[in-house]
Amino acid sequence: MPVICMAAAGEGVGALQTAVMAVEAEGLPPARMAAVAALGDGRLPRPVKATTTMLQGELAARVNVSFDERIRSHGLRDTSRLKSRTTAAGSQLAAAVL
Numbered sequence: 001m002p003v004i005c006m007a008a009a010g011e012g013v014g015a016l017q018t019a020v021m022a023v024e025a026e027g028l029p030p031a032r033m034a035a036v037a038a039l040g041d042g043r044l045p046r047p048v049k050a051t052t053t054m055l056q057g058e059l060a061a062r063v064n065v066s067f068d069e070r071i072r073s074h075g076l077r078d079t080s081r082l083k084s085r086t087t088a089a090g091s092q093l094a095a096a097v098l
Contacts, residue, residue, distance in 0.1 A: 002023075003093070003097060004016060004019050004020075005037060006036060006037065007037055007039060008036050008037060008038045008039050008044050008045060008048045008064075009039060009045070009048070010047060012036075012037075012048070013047060013048055013051040013052075016051065016052070016055065017051065017055070020055055020058050020059075024058075036048065036052060036062060036063065036064045036065065037065045037067075038064060038065065038066045038067055039067060040067050041066060041067060044064060060096060061092070061093075061096035063089055063092050063093045063096065064089065065086065065089045065090075065093075066083070066085045066086065066089065068082055068083045068085075068086040070082055070083065070086075071086065
């Protein structure tokens with residue numbers, strides 16, 4: 001199952017829409033997943049939420065991955081250092097893909 005990752009910003013939303021349209025134009029099965037990487041803590045920007053909601057029928061699941069500075073500083077070497085929201089998003093993404 002393809003996973004489409006995008007930044008939670010205007011350019012990311014445009015890239016998501018383009019990717020979904022390209023998949024459909026090629027006659028491939030619809031995109032099955034979009035992981036929305038939030039740029040900071042808190043709620044998604046309205047345009048991002050609106051677009052991902054609009055494309056919900058084209059996506060098998062939508063996973064919001066909040067910013068976690070520990071990924072940048074430590075990578076995934078020690079998952080115990082990750083925020084619980086990050087771990088939950090990873091589990092949700094893995095469950096949707098598998």
